[in-house]
Structures are given as structure tokens and as C-alpha cells.
Amino acid sequence: MSAATAKQEYTNRTLDIRDLTMMFGGLRAVSDFDMAVPENGLYGLIGPNGAGKTTVFNMITGIYRPTEGTILFEGNDLVGREPYLITRTGVARTFQNIRLFQNLTVLDNVRIAYHTYAGYSMIEAITRLGRFGARDRVMTEQAQDFLAVFNLQDRQGEIAKNLPYGEQRRLEIARALAAQPRLLLLDEPAAGMNPKEVGTLMELIHFIRDRFKLTILLIEHQMRVVMGICEWITVMDFGQVIARGTPRDIQSNTRVIEAYLGKRMGKEL
Amino acid sequence: MQTTMPRKRLIPTWIPTLLVAIAVYLLVAYAKQTDRISVYWHQVIQLAGLTAITGLGLNLIYGFNGQFSLGHVGFYAIGAYGSALITKDLLTKWSGTNVGALAWMIAGQIGLVLVLMLIGRLRVGQIRKGLAARLETLIKPHEAWVFTTLVTLILVAFALALGVGFVWLAQKPLAAGLGSLITKLPEVAAQNVIFVLALLNGGTLAALVAYLIGLPLLRLGSDYFGIATLGFAIMMYTGLQNSDLIIPTMKGARGMVGIPRWTTWGWVFGVLVVLVIAMRNMLYSSHGRAIVSVREDEIAAKMMGIDVAQSKALAFAIGGFFAGVAGGLYAHLYGFLHPSSFSMVKGFDPLIIIVFGGLGSMTGTIVASALFALIIEGLRVLLPQGFEDWRFVIYPVLLLLIMLLRPQGLLGTNEWGWLRPPIPPMKGVPVSSKPSTARAESGEGGA
Numbered sequence: 001m002s003a004a005t006a007k008q009e010y011t012n013r014t015l016d017i018r019d020l021t022m023m024f025g026g027l028r029a030v031s032d033f034d035m036a037v038p039e040n041g042l043y044g045l046i047g048p049n050g051a052g053k054t055t056v057f058n059m060i061t062g063i064y065r066p067t068e069g070t071i072l073f074e075g076n077d078l079v080g081r082e083p084y085l086i087t088r089t090g091v092a093r094t095f096q097n098i099r100l101f102q103n104l105t106v107l108d109n110v111r112i113a114y115h116t117y118a119g120y121s122m123i124e125a126i127t128r129l130g131r132f133g134a135r136d137r138v139m140t141e142q143a144q145d146f147l148a149v150f151n152l153q154d155r156q157g158e159i160a161k162n163l164p165y166g167e168q169r170r171l172e173i174a175r176a177l178a179a180q181p182r183l184l185l186l187d188e189p190a191a192g193m194n195p196k197e198v199g200t201l202m203e204l205i206h207f208i209r210d211r212f213k214l215t216i217l218l219i220e221h222q223m224r225v226v227m228g229i230c231e232w233i234t235v236m237d238f239g240q241v242i243a244r245g246t247p248r249d250i251q252s253n254t255r256v257i258e259a260y261l262g263k264r265m266g267k268e269l
Numbered sequence: 270m271q272t273t274m275p276r277k278r279l280i281p282t283w284i285p286t287l288l289v290a291i292a293v294y295l296l297v298a299y300a301k302q303t304d305r306i307s308v309y310w311h312q313v314i315q316l317a318g319l320t321a322i323t324g325l326g327l328n329l330i331y332g333f334n335g336q337f338s339l340g341h342v343g344f345y346a347i348g349a350y351g352s353a354l355i356t357k358d359l360l361t362k363w364s365g366t367n368v369g370a371l372a373w374m375i376a377g378q379i380g381l382v383l384v385l386m387l388i389g390r391l392r393v394g395q396i397r398k399g400l401a402a403r404l405e406t407l408i409k410p411h412e413a414w415v416f417t418t419l420v421t422l423i424l425v426a427f428a429l430a431l432g433v434g435f436v437w438l439a440q441k442p443l444a445a446g447l448g449s450l451i452t453k454l455p456e457v458a459a460q461n462v463i464f465v466l467a468l469l470n471g472g473t474l475a476a477l478v479a480y481l482i483g484l485p486l487l488r489l490g491s492d493y494f495g496i497a498t499l500g501f502a503i504m505m506y507t508g509l510q511n512s513d514l515i516i517p518t519m520k521g522a523r524g525m526v527g528i529p530r531w532t533t534w535g536w537v538f539g540v541l542v543v544l545v546i547a548m549r550n551m552l553y554s555s556h557g558r559a560i561v562s563v564r565e566d567e568i569a570a571k572m573m574g575i576d577v578a579q580s581k582a583l584a585f586a587i588g589g590f591f592a593g594v595a596g597g598l599y600a601h602l603y604g605f606l607h608p609s610s611f612s613m614v615k616g617f618d619p620l621i622i623i624v625f626g627g628l629g630s631m632t633g634t635i636v637a638s639a640l641f642a643l644i645i646e647g648l649r650v651l652l653p654q655g656f657e658d659w660r661f662v663i664y665p666v667l668l669l670l671i672m673l674l675r676p677q678g679l680l681g682t683n684e685w686g687w688l689r690p691p692i693p694p695m696k697g698v699p700v701s702s703k704p705s706t707a708r709a710e711s712g713e714g715g716a
Contacts, residue, residue, distance in 0.1 A: 095569070101566055125556050
């Protein structure tokens with residue numbers, strides 16, 4: 001891996017993962033995984049099914065505790081922290097299969113992500129005294145602003161599960177942004193979208209990166225998305241890094257092509 | 270697909286709700302005043318009111334927070350006995366003075382909270398971890414374990430000792446203060462003050478116990494948690510049957526007598542109104558939304574920065590508080606407490622009510638507890654003599670029918686009137702902040 005890491009020389013590393021290993025019993029789901037995501041970068045993590053991409057996401061966000069290795073976010077190690085504390089330090093994510101709060105309204109979905117910054121106590125909420133009125137209004141307005149960015153403001157009173165698929169995806173990103181992250185993890189944001197929606201999504205990802213000054217790390221299967229928006233890419237297969245570099249490097253990398261398409265018949269025989 | 274936004278209502282929702290509440294209160298009060306309902310029915314109505322309070326507590330735990338609990342009757346029992354001990358003390362001085370029990374309970378609860386805070390402050394877990402890491406380089410792991418356990422125990426014992434010491438010291442001046450207070454106040458006022466304190470005490474005692482057993486148990490998944498809480502309910506029941514070994518005046522399996530019958534329709538209704546307002550305000554705040562998000566998707570809630578463990582423990586404690594207060598009202602309604610009123614089978618009543626009314630609906634719980642009492646007791650009157658026991662055939666059949674026809678309960682998650690979630694105002698959308706592309710897309714999607 002040393003040859004591969006040497007290529008990445010940027011200094012401001014928002015996320016710096018070193019020697020990450022995850023064992024499920026005897027299975028090495030991820031082994032000796034290294035990755036460094038530059039500040040304000042748009043970084044892609046790709047690989048065939050079962051390569052361990054989502055496992056990496058789950059380790060960053062604290063759902064899984066890595067067997068070995070460190071995950072430095074802005075210099076602080078995230079390993080062993082509670083998931084909700086990791087979110088509060090500035091990491092938010094979306095899920096491969098959308099996980100909205102299905103029976104709640106669109107607005108409430110976003111307001112829940114804002115809970116950390118609510119700023120009033122339970123007693124103030126029950127008595128409706130003190131900071132409640134002002135803070136709750138600010139919270140609602142902020143949530144509505146996030147919805148407006150994703151053009152969901154007319155949907156705020158609707159139940160989340162009744163939204164069409166594309167809007168659910170956008171709502172999930174809006175909700176993640178409301179948690180006010182500096183690093184946003186997107187797990188297959190384009191899954192299940194038609195080519196036209198994919199096009200809008202790509203522009204949207206660029207837009208939120210610039211507007212909210214974020215670092216974005218995304219997992220994606222659609223090569224069009226990855227090659228179109230990512231500035232750097234790491235390719236995984238069977239839990240290991242097989243290549244990394246700019247989209248152009250990756251496109252011509254033989255190991256990547258092998259991983260995706262298989263080896264040439266002649267070589268096997 | 271629905272695209273309509275709920276519009277601003279013409280009449281503020283609290284007006285019809287207030288009118289209905291006043292009407293219900295006056296109707297029952299008037300019927301009692303003019304002897305249109307018997308004392309027995311008057312009690313049934315009060316029982317329905319306090320069942321609604323317990324039900325609301327359980328609905329918060331199961332319906333809003335999504336944690337299936339069978340231990341609710343245990344908190345009800347704690348509240349009943351906890352408050353009965355205090356009011357009985359005022360009349361019979363079983364503890365020596367007439368406010369001794371109250372002083373002990375207040376001091377004890379403050380002491381318990383202090384111990385918990387102290388243990389939190391001492392960072393026992395961190396000290397343990399740090400010590401283990403350092404010792405394991407010097408001695409064998411099992412030797413290090415003995416040492417770290419010893420240190421942990423010493424720290425916990427230290428916190429406990431401080432707590433007990435506090436209780437011991439605080440109890441005497443507290444008792445003296447309360448004693449002089451009730452002698453100064455006129456008798457009726459003193460009685461009401463003690464009654465309120467007793468109810469609150471029952472509630473907080475139940476809430477504390479709920480919090481303590483909730484912290485470890487709520488890590489379990491939903492079904493496992495249900496079984497664990499059932500264990501708690503059975504422990505409470507067995508404990509109450511032998512309670513006379515510790516406090517003789519609780520009389521164990523013979524049943525506690527001599528509790529003043531202070532619960533009136535006004536008390537039940539007033540407490541219900543206050544708690545409904547509190548629960549509604551809490552639910553439609555950020556804290557309430559955090560509680561509901563845990564029900565919807567625990568992992569997503571964690572990923573949004575919500576402390577799921579704390580949220581669950583909080584909902585469980587507040588639910589316990591509701592049950593405790595209702596238990597206190599129950600104790601003073603009949604003036605007699607027996608462990609069999611808090612058996613496991615009785616514990617299913619609030620569960621049936623909240624499922625019947627709709628999980629996640631406050632209105633549903635209130636309506637269902639009224640119907641529940643009316644059906645069970647009404648059938649007793651309606652059925653011909655000798656067939657009264659058939660109501661336990663008719664009522665389950667009714668339950669079956671309801672569950673088959675309306676599996677989401679009477680109201681589902683819908684609310685009525687002021688209990689409905691407030692509609693946030695629509696905000697003028699800052700046009701400049703919208704990406705042009707997103708706007709173009711939703712133009713098609715929203716059609």
C-alpha cells in the first residue's frame with residue numbers, strides 16, 4: 001500500500017484512516033485499509049459488491065468498532081466513540097437503503113437532526129417558558145431553510161414515506177446536512193435513480209459541497225457519477241485497497257478493470 | 270399522492286379542546302351532585318381517568334418511544350404504596366411522627382440522585398479502564414481484575430456512603446420543617462399539601478426506579494426488553510406480598526388499610542389535565558421529537574446525533590412518573606391496597622388500552638380508557654343476573670374484532686384538537702439559496 005499512499009500529498013486531511021481492519025469472526029471484511037480525504041474534497045470510494053465499502057462507512061460513523069486501526073477526523077481519533085458523539089463532532093451520513101423517519105413529517109425529519117443545537121431544556125419545553133419559544137422558532141426556520149435548498153419546502157407537512165423516491169433521497173441528504181457536519185458521507189446516493197435524476201444529483205452534490213464548505217466522501221456504483229464528480233478515488237476489492245488516484249488514473253488501471261470485469265480468459269488458462 | 274399542505278385553522282385548536290374538557294368535567298360533577306349516578310359509577314369514572322394517566326405513560330414508552338414494556342404495573346404499584354405510606358402517616362403516625370415517612374422519602378430520593386450524580390462525576394468506568402491498562406503491564410490480568418474491581422467497589426461504596434450520610438442528616442431537619450408547616454397551616458390546606466406531595470413522591474419514586482432499571486435493560490432489543498420488564502413486574506408483586514417484613518404497616522399479602530380516601534373527581538381530572546398538557550408540550554418539542562425518532566429508526570437517530578440510550582431512559586422514567594402518580598390516585602380512591610391489584614394480569618390493562626386506542630395517540634388513549642371502563646362495568650349492568658361473568662367473553666371478542674377491523678387502533682396515530690401537532694408557519698423561501706437544478710427536478714417530481 002505504500003506505493004499507493006505516496007501519491008496523495010495533500011496536507012489538510014479532514015479524514016485520515018490508517019491500517020483499518022474489521023474482522024467478523026474469522027472473516028476479514030476490511031483489512032489494512034488506508035485512505036486520506038483532503039479538506040473540502042470530493043472523494044469517491046468504489047469497488048464491486050461486497051468489497052467492504054459500507055463496512056468502512058459503518059466504522060467511521062461508529063456503528064462498527066474496528067478490530068484495528070485509527071480513524072482520524074480533523075486530528076481526533078473516532079475509534080471507540082459512541083455514534084451520536086461522532087455525529088456531534090461533525091460527521092453525518094446517508095444510507096444505501098434510505099433510512100428516513102418514515103412516519104414523521106418531512107419537516108420533523110430535518111428538525112430531529114437539529115436536536116443537538118436545540119438549546120432548551122426539557123423543563124422549558126414542558127412549561128413553554130424561557131428559551132423555548134425563540135429557540136424552537138429558530139430551529140424550525142433553519143430546518144425550513146435546509147428544505148428550501150433541496151426544494152422540499154412545499155412538502156414540509158407531508159409524511160416522509162409518502163414522498164417519491166427521488167425526493168426521499170434528497171430529504172435524506174437535507175437531514176444529514178441539518179446535523180451540521182463538516183464531513184458528509186453519502187452511501188450510494190444515485191442508487192435507483194434514472195439518468196436524468198442522476199444528472200441533477202451530481203450538480204446538487206457539487207452545489208452542497210461549495211455552499212456548506214463540506215468534505216464529501218461517497219460510495220457509488222455508477223461509474224458516470226464517480227468519474228464525473230469525484231476528485232480522488234479509492235478502489236476496494238475483497239476488503240483491500242487495490243488502487244487510488246484521480247479518475248483518469250483509475251480508468252486505465254488494469255487491477256480495477258479486472259476487479260470489475262474479471263480477468264481475461266487467456267490469462268486464467 | 271397528497272400534495273395539500275394543512276392550512277391554518279380558523280379557530281385556534283385549544284378552544285374546542287378546552288370546551289370539551291370543561292363539559293366533561295361539569296357533566297360528571299353535575300351528575301354526582303344531583304345523584305344521577307351512583308357512588309359506584311362515580312368511582313368507575315374516576316378509575317377511568319387514572320387509567321388514562323397510566324395509559325398515557327405507557328403510550329409514551331411503547332407508542333412514542335417504541336419500547337415494549339410489560340412492567341408498567343410495577344411503577345403503578347410503587348406510586349400507590351409510596352404515596353399511601355405518606356398520607357397514612359399523617360393520620361396514624363405509623364412512623365413515629367406524622368411527617369416522618371414523607372421526610373424519609375424526600376431525603377432518600379435526593380440522596381439517590383446525589384449518589385447517581387457522584388458516580389457519574391467520579392468516572393468510575395474511565396478510572397477502571399485506565400487502571401486496568403496500567404496494571405496489566407505489571408501483573409497478571411486476573412490479578413489486575415481483582416484490584417480494579419476492588420477500586421470500583423470502593424468508589425461506589427464511597428458515593429453510597431455519602432448519599433446515605435446525606436439522607437441521615439437531611440431527614441431530621443426536613444421532618445421538623447414539614448411538621449411545623451402542617452401545624453401552622455389550617456387542616457384542609459395541610460391535607461391538600463400533603464396529598465400533592467404524596468402524589469408527586471409516588472411519581473418521582475416510580476420515575477427513579479424506572480430510570481435505574483431502564484439504563485441497563487433498555488440496551489436489550491424490544492422483545493427482550495419486554496420480557497425483562499415482565500420480570501420486574503413479577504418482582505414487584507412478590508415484593509409487595511412480603512412487604513410487611515420491612516415496613517409492617519404495608520401489611521404484605523393481607524393488604525394495606527387505613528389510607529385516607531382523598532381522591533375526588535376534581536383531583537383525577539386536574540391531574541389528568543396537567544399531565545396531558547405536559548406530555549403534549551414535551552412531545553412537540555425537540556426532546557419529544559428525539560424520543561419519537563428512536564421509535565422510527567434507532568440507527569438513523571444515532572446518526573443524527575441523538576443520544577438514543579438517554580432518550581429511552583428518559584421516556585421510560587417519564588412514563589414511570591405517570592404510572593406512579595396514577596397509582597397514588599388509585600390508592601386514595603379506594604383506601605385499600607392489595608398486591609393482587611398489581612398482578613401481572615392487571616398489568617395488561619394499560620397495554621390493551623393503548624393498543625386499542627392507537628399506539629402513538631394521546632387522544633386515543635384517553636378515549637380508550639373511558640370506553641374500557643364503560644364496557645367492563647357497563648356489561649355488568651347490562652347482562653342479566655347470573656351472566657355477569659360473560660363480560661369476560663364479550664369483551665375479548667370486542668378486542669378481537671377491533672384488532673381485525675382496525676389493527677392500528679381506534680385513532681391510529683391521529684390526535685384531536687389541541688393535541689394535534691402544531692403547524693409550523695410557512696416561511697418565505699430565500700430564492701437565491703436554491704440551486705437551479707434542484708428546482709427544475711422537483712417541478713416534474715411534484716406533479
